[in-house]
Amino acid sequence: MSEMQYVIDHLSTTNAEQALEIETLKRQIRYYDNPNSQPSQNSFSSQRRKKENRIEPSEYKKSGGRKGHKGVSREKKADRKVGHIPKECRNCGSNNVNVSDTKTTYTDDIPFFPPIETVCNIIQSVTCVDCNHTTVPKVGFKGTAFGPNIMSLFGSLFEKKHYSKSAVLNAISALAEGLEKEHARIVKGVAQAGFHLIDESPIRVMCQQGYGWACTSGNYVQLVVAPTRSSIILDVYFPYHDKVIVCDGYVGYRGSDKKQRCWAHIMCEAENISKNGPEEKMSYEKLMMLLHDAKLALPDQKIHDMLVIRAKSIAELYLKLGYKFGTTLHNAADDLFTFVMHPGVPPTNNESERALRQMVIQRKIRQRIATSGGMGDV
Secondary structure, eight states, rough: HHHHHHHHHHHHHHHHHHHHHOOOOHHHHOOOOOTTTTGGGGGGHHHHHHHHHOGGGGOOOOSSTTTTTTTTSSSSOOOOOEEESSSSTTTTOSSOOEEEEEEEEEEOOOOSSSOEEEEEEEEEEETTTTTTTTEEEOSSSOOOOOOOOHHTHHHHHHHTSSSSSHHHHHHHHHHHHHHHHHHHHHHHHTSSSSSEEEEEEEEEEETEEEEEEEEEETTTTEEEESSSOOOOHHHHHOTTTTSSEOOOOOOOGGGGEEEOOOOOOHHHHHHHHTOHHHHHHHHHHHHHHHHHHHOOSSSOHHHHHHHHHHHHHHHHHHHHHTTTHHHHHHGGGGGGTTTHHTTTOOOOOOHHHHHTHHHHHHHHHHHHTTTTTHHHOO
């Protein structure tokens, strides 16, 4: 009798376990969405998360702004007021002006850091007493109520959904229009210069290798980020073949008719070589004296030719010492003294290198972090 009871209890336990396993398999089949998906995607824990995250029909919200959303019809409150009034007539330059009209606009801008403040712009137009011309001050970007600081942050503002999509698109259009005019003004200013300082530096853009180009002339700096270092960039963005170009020894500049080779690159390499011995130091001193004489030279062709001859003779000294720098100096000699014949042209392109300095710093930081030593420093 006791043996029969043991068998009954054992079978009951087995039946209960099998019933639980059957129920488990049924639930898996019921929730099995895709026969090709991984088993982990159809586990009970996964299905439980899906069920917990499922939104019931009653919980769906109507699209649009949340309750209390600031509409365009509501009157804005300004955090501060800023007055704008021209001091002179834009037409004739006269200071004899009177306020002829006043209007008010509101722009959302960031003073330094968030929160955003609303600025009340009191725009006063003035009429010239002498020529009767009306001058209106320029405030912000046309087509948007965003100020200049917030325009650079429109992407993050859109992600936070603080403003409508149409407002952000209007801001982008206004920013593009304003930058296009500024870009055209810079390009025009660069093109009107008598000479140009050009340099380039590697830079990664969108995880792709690219190059930053800088063209400096006078008070203008034109920056171009291009996917290549080819000379075609010069033809497209800097087509100044009839003017003097101050550059380094990159082969892409060979197509330019008038070049001024950067003396800074030449002297830097010569200085490094001068540490190797007394003869190298003597050659470096001769090169320094040559540059000093060239800076004091008059724009005369005979003087220019004599300077070129002196440079090539110094190059011969480096070649006798076994340095490839002698070939570099010999090939550059004809373009080292262009600044003598064109007063005002600098002997180096340091200004264009300064324009690219931020790009170079960022590149070095990324390269440093990419190394094991750099990661240790971080």
